[in-house]
Structures are given as structure tokens and as C-alpha cells.
Amino acid sequence: MFKAQWEKEERLVSTVFYNFGAKLQQQSAEERIVQMSGGQSFLARQRLATTKRHNMPGVQANEFFG
Numbered sequence: 001m002f003k004a005q006w007e008k009e010e011r012l013v014s015t016v017f018y019n020f021g022a023k024l025q026q027q028s029a030e031e032r033i034v035q036m037s038g039g040q041s042f043l044a045r046q047r048l049a050t051t052k053r054h055n056m057p058g059v060q061a062n063e064f065f066g
Contacts, residue, residue, distance in 0.1 A: 037045060 040048075
């Protein structure tokens with residue numbers, strides 16, 4: 001009986017430890033995304049990148065769209 005209780009507690013501790021680690025990893029990833037984006041959505045960042053690329057000096061817009 002003691003061994004069964006020990007194994008049950010060991011599985012429980014392992015599960016809690018795994019869930020805790022997964023939650024910390026998720027929070028860390030979310031924080032990195034927010035820091036990298038500067039509060040902007042993915043689509044907003046893509047629009048800025050496209051606008052910057054189209055407004056490069058020495059490159060005419062018709063070269064991209066012509």
C-alpha cells in the first residue's frame with residue numbers, strides 16, 4: 001500500500017512540475033512577442049515593412065508595380 005501511495009504522489013508532483021514549467025514557458029513567449037511587436041499586431045508590422053520597402057530612395061514605385 002505504501003508503494004502505491006508513493007507512486008501516486010510522485011506522478012502528482014511530476015504533473016504539477018510539468019504544468020508549472022509549461023505555464024512559465026508560455027508566459028515568457030508571450031512577453032517576448034509583446035516586446036518585439038511594440039504593441040502592434042503582426043499585420044500592422046507587415047504593413048509598415050511593406051510601406052518602408054516601397055518608399056526606398058532611388059527606387060520608383062512603378063518598378064514594383066509596373
